[in-house]
Amino acid sequence: MIAETVCSAVAAAGLGIAAITAYRKRFLAAARIAAYALVPLGLVMTGAVEWVADTAFSPVAWAGFGVLGVAWGLLATTRAVERRRRGGTRKERKAAARTAQPDAVAPGVSAPSLGQGSRPASRPAATPRETAADDFSDIEAILKKHGI
Incomplete structure (x- = not known):
């Protein structure tokens, strides 16, 4: 009322x-x-x-809320214990399975090295001044092409 x-x-x-x-x-x-x-x-x-x-x-309603709280606490506790036993959440386990690499066919073989042999040695390295001059000559050519 x-x-x-x-x-x-x-x-x-x-x-x-x-x-x-x-x-x-x-x-x-x-x-x-x-x-x-x-x-x-x-x-x-x-x-x-x-x-x-x-x-x-109503005291009965409050007791019901208490029972619901206990049930929620039990569910949360069991989920946490289960997660700890398995080693992480379901998402974490799926991510770990995706990133896990399979065993190598020949584990004793080393990976190939990428040394100097992979870079062509026919052209010597340019000095910074030559590189800057080349860049500006390209820009000048573009400007001349457009009449600027």
Whole structure:
């Protein structure tokens, strides 16, 4: 009874604030305030407030919440222990399986080295000044081509 009265008073106050806001020509804000103000009134009319009030003051309901909490705690604990035994979460195990490399065909053989033989030795290395001059000559050629 008290909860319904409080919700109805909150709805009435909210509608009054919405009317003042609409008087100030802020219609969008007034409509939003009115919508929020009508929520408690709708909850009273549907009986949800009575159900919540009965649940809040019921020792059986609180015992039920306690049982649900114990069940959740047991589930969380068993999942954590299971994860620890397996060595990580399912995602972690899948990622480890993907990155695991298969055994080599000949484990005693070393990988080939990439030494100086892979780079062509026909052209000597250019000095930094020659490289800069080549870059500018290309740019000059492009500018001349476009008439600049």
